[in-house]
Amino acid sequence: MRSAPRRILHLDMDAFFAAIEQRDRPELRGLPVLIGGTGRRGVVSTASYEARPFGCRSAMPMAVARRLCPDAVVLPTDGRKYAAVSERLFELLRDVTPLVEPLSVDEAFLDVTGCERLWGDAVSVARKLKARVREDLQLTASVGVAPNKFLAKLASDLEKPDGLTVIEEEDIDRVLPPLPVERLWGVGPRTAERLHAAGVRTIGDLRAWSVPDLERAFGSSGPHFARLARGQDTRVVVPDGRAKSISQERTFPVDLEDPEDVRDVLRGQVEDVARRLRRAGLKARTVGLKIRYGQFETISRSLTLRVASDGTAELMEAAFTLYARWVRRGFQPVRLIGMGASQLVEPGGEQLGLFPEPGRVRDARLDQALDALKDRFGGTVIGRGLSPKPARSDGEVPEPGDPD
Amino acid sequence: MKVTLPTQALIEGIGHGAAVAASKSPKPILECVALHASQATGVSLEATDLDVGIRYQLDDAAVAEEGSLVVPASRLLSIVREVDEDETTLQTREGNLSVDTGRSHFKVRGENIEEFRRLPYFPETAAATVPAGLLRNLIRRTRFAAATEAGRFALHGVLLNIKGKSIEMVATDGRRLARAAGTLAKKAARDVRVIVGPKGLGLLERVLATSDASGEVSVAVEERQVLFRAGGALVVSRLIDGTFPAYEDVIPKSSKYSFEVTTAEFAAGLRRTSLMTTRDALSIEVLIDPETLTLKSRAVEVGQATIEVPVRYEGPPTRIGFNPQFLQDALKVMDAAAEITVRFTDGKAPVTLSDLTSDGGEELGSYVYVIMPVALE
Numbered sequence A: 001m002r003s004a005p006r007r008i009l010h011l012d013m014d015a016f017f018a019a020i021e022q023r024d025r026p027e028l029r030g031l032p033v034l035i036g037g038t039g040r041r042g043v044v045s046t047a048s049y050e051a052r053p054f055g056c057r058s059a060m061p062m063a064v065a066r067r068l069c070p071d072a073v074v075l076p077t078d079g080r081k082y083a084a085v086s087e088r089l090f091e092l093l094r095d096v097t098p099l100v101e102p103l104s105v106d107e108a109f110l111d112v113t114g115c116e117r118l119w120g121d122a123v124s125v126a127r128k129l130k131a132r133v134r135e136d137l138q139l140t141a142s143v144g145v146a147p148n149k150f151l152a153k154l155a156s157d158l159e160k161p162d163g164l165t166v167i168e169e170e171d172i173d174r175v176l177p178p179l180p181v182e183r184l185w186g187v188g189p190r191t192a193e194r195l196h197a198a199g200v201r202t203i204g205d206l207r208a209w210s211v212p213d214l215e216r217a218f219g220s221s222g223p224h225f226a227r228l229a230r231g232q233d234t235r236v237v238v239p240d241g242r243a244k245s246i247s248q249e250r251t252f253p254v255d256l257e258d259p260e261d262v263r264d265v266l267r268g269q270v271e272d273v274a275r276r277l278r279r280a281g282l283k284a285r286t287v288g289l290k291i292r293y294g295q296f297e298t299i300s301r302s303l304t305l306r307v308a309s310d311g312t313a314e315l316m317e318a319a320f321t322l323y324a325r326w327v328r329r330g331f332q333p334v335r336l337i338g339m340g341a342s343q344l345v346e347p348g349g350e351q352l353g354l355f356p357e358p359g360r361v362r363d364a365r366l367d368q369a370l371d372a373l374k375d376r377f378g379g380t381v382i383g384r385g386l387s388p389k390p391a392r393s394d395g396e397v398p399e400p401g402d403p404d
Numbered sequence B: 001m002k003v004t005l006p007t008q009a010l011i012e013g014i015g016h017g018a019a020v021a022a023s024k025s026p027k028p029i030l031e032c033v034a035l036h037a038s039q040a041t042g043v044s045l046e047a048t049d050l051d052v053g054i055r056y057q058l059d060d061a062a063v064a065e066e067g068s069l070v071v072p073a074s075r076l077l078s079i080v081r082e083v084d085e086d087e088t089t090l091q092t093r094e095g096n097l098s099v100d101t102g103r104s105h106f107k108v109r110g111e112n113i114e115e116f117r118r119l120p121y122f123p124e125t126a127a128a129t130v131p132a133g134l135l136r137n138l139i140r141r142t143r144f145a146a147a148t149e150a151g152r153f154a155l156h157g158v159l160l161n162i163k164g165k166s167i168e169m170v171a172t173d174g175r176r177l178a179r180a181a182g183t184l185a186k187k188a189a190r191d192v193r194v195i196v197g198p199k200g201l202g203l204l205e206r207v208l209a210t211s212d213a214s215g216e217v218s219v220a221v222e223e224r225q226v227l228f229r230a231g232g233a234l235v236v237s238r239l240i241d242g243t244f245p246a247y248e249d250v251i252p253k254s255s256k257y258s259f260e261v262t263t264a265e266f267a268a269g270l271r272r273t274s275l276m277t278t279r280d281a282l283s284i285e286v287l288i289d290p291e292t293l294t295l296k297s298r299a300v301e302v303g304q305a306t307i308e309v310p311v312r313y314e315g316p317p318t319r320i321g322f323n324p325q326f327l328q329d330a331l332k333v334m335d336a337a338a339e340i341t342v343r344f345t346d347g348k349a350p351v352t353l354s355d356l357t358s359d360g361g362e363e364l365g366s367y368v369y370v371i372m373p374v375a376l377e
Helices: A016-024 A062-068 A079-096 A122-137 A149-158 A169-175 A189-197 A203-207 A211-218 A221-229 A259-280 A312-328 A358-377 B007-020 B073-081 B132-140 B198-210 B263-274 B324-332
Strands: A008-013 A033-036 A044-047 A073-075 A100-104 A107-111 A141-146 A164-166 A245-256 A283-293 A297-309 A334-345 B002-006 B032-038 B042-048 B052-058 B062-065 B067-072 B087-093 B096-101 B104-108 B128-131 B158-163 B166-172 B176-183 B192-196 B216-222 B225-230 B233-238 B257-262 B284-289 B292-299 B303-310 B318-322 B339-344 B351-359 B366-371
Touching (some): A008 A149, A016 A033, A033 A062, A203 A221, A259 A334, A297 A334, B002 B032, B007 B042, B032 B073, B052 B198, B176 B324, B263 B284, B263 B292, B263 B339, B318 B324
Parallel strands (some): A033 A073
Antiparallel strands (some): A283 A297, B002 B062, B002 B087, B042 B052, B052 B233, B096 B104, B257 B339, B292 B303
16 A cells, blocks of 8 residues: 655744844845945845845855945854844744754655645644744745655745645646756766766756766766656655654733633643654653733743653643742743743653553553544644643634544 | 770771761761770771761770870771881870871861760660671661652652561662571561662661671661660661562562573673663563574664573563663672573563562572663553
8 A cells, every 4th residue: 555645844934044134123124235244254144035036146255246236235144143043933843743853954844645634734733833933033935835755945945935735646747847957956066067068057957968978978877867756755754853743822812810811721731742752753851831810921841750651641740830830929920921842752762560550551541542532633633631622722723623 | 095906907997987087068067987995895986977877886996095096087998098017106286186107297187075976775685686698698688679758658768678587678769679598596686667768778788898707797676766786886866757569469479581691791782782872762672482582772873782591481472672771780689690580471570579589588588670671662
């Protein structure tokens, strides 16, 4: 039996550094902005879209870019600031799936195969991600959706900026042939030169070659080019290490005045985070709680579990313990509540216990049963006793997946 | 107070006291040893951290002047270690201690003796008497398996169970369990079933190691404390409250398969395998095949190790994951030159290690160590 086609996303931020500066300094909006080394040998790391019609590109000497666009605003790279935005970006991505492979600070692959029931189909995930990037970061991203990494990356580049491009299996023969061979993964300037010399300028040209001929001309890369030219790529999305944490938070339009209401939201968050842990096959050693209250005071508290867990009941107990401690010290109306699971470990390598823990086994069965129901009927179908409507607002928890 | 004692014996005695005294306490008195000198009873030393205490008789003391003294234990120990002569004289002057050796003169500020919590005296009748060598082995072979922190059960203590002529000690941290048992020459006057903290037992083991092992240890329980008297030493340990888990149920009555392996060879194999484990990738894989045990470890960032150990085994190939430390801990207290028997069923059931002769004799008693595997998938 053939396995279901993969659904790969490639997300690429638009003019990342420049866009961050334009976001933070409204007076720069609409102006050509160059970010990079401002010294004599400086190189452009990002050119805003306004600077691009002048021919300004990244990796170009800053002096050249300035000549091309004398009116451009030139700013030094603020690495720390961009890193913080990048970190937040990857948090957003890992909210969707732990299968996130970063390519750089502003670019990543996501494997969302099988996420339909939880998040909707790949195109809805792409739409939601773009929306969250816009709302949370006030930036735009271009996303490509395709059955593999090569096509997804190709797709994200086709309609920049703020694009959402889907390449399906049936689009391959239409989309690929007219594109220049430089678009193929692994074709750099030198290989391109050799291909051009051999009369190969487009992917279509390359397709006319037989695999043995390609192998003779380009060695072991030959068959690789042949596969890519036909839109085939079996590389898997390799997460960068493991996801460091899985978390969820929610800001309320009006501060919540009742500790019980906050607790109810927290309950929904724990259920969701625990479920995502189980889906990712991970267990958490640490449970964290974040509360913003009063005049934007924010506290973060965490608790380390005796044994790493993916059980809703155990994570709930930890989260409620932290919450109760905060409430005891004096409750104040809450603007934001969030909880997260961190110090994630993969199962296997789990030390078994000598003494039976009937509670844990029963809880695990309950989790399994609830997960199965939610997968089948969507997130709203059932909750634990007292579980309120799932925490949902601001697109933080998506609508239940489309029924089959 | 003015006493003269053999320096070596003094170092040993204060060493016991320093092992008990708190190393850093908001109450300085708990960091101290108390010395008592009288013509009638000689010189004794006391130290306590309120959980564990020791009273220790210092032999061959010459008491020139009776009296008492309380000084910080570790400081006194460091000073006495500097003494060059075979004998050391301790003398109090206005509540402070003076120690003179050659051209060095030490004066140590004494603490108020009224604040020092005196230890109880051993009651007139003991609940039981246990051969010192046996008791020491029971402690040595179980204590390490206790949990290091307080948990749901009283797992951070060691169960001491004396019933009639049988004595056993059991310790478990919930993932492995050690049980050592022996037989008493004389039936216990009263049965004892208490949970003792590892610090108190460690102290007792230490005292027994330096004293005459052929002697007897008297055991008594009073006011939530257990008292052990061995010759001139008294060790007192506050009991741990709580229920010891039903350990009998988790020692497998039977296992499907077993192999025999030389303790030293198994230990060496584990040591080599552990070279390739890290804190994140602690577990090892043990492949049991006829004639060969293969130990494998793999830590992605470090590398891997594959070690083979000869065994006697005639069952189906089996794969079990372990925390190697748990195995090493047990092998350390088993006879290195002898063979042990490892019994197992599969990768999910408890595995037992025991001396090949299930009874190691009067001195050693019988021993079984139960260890839960690490799930490999």
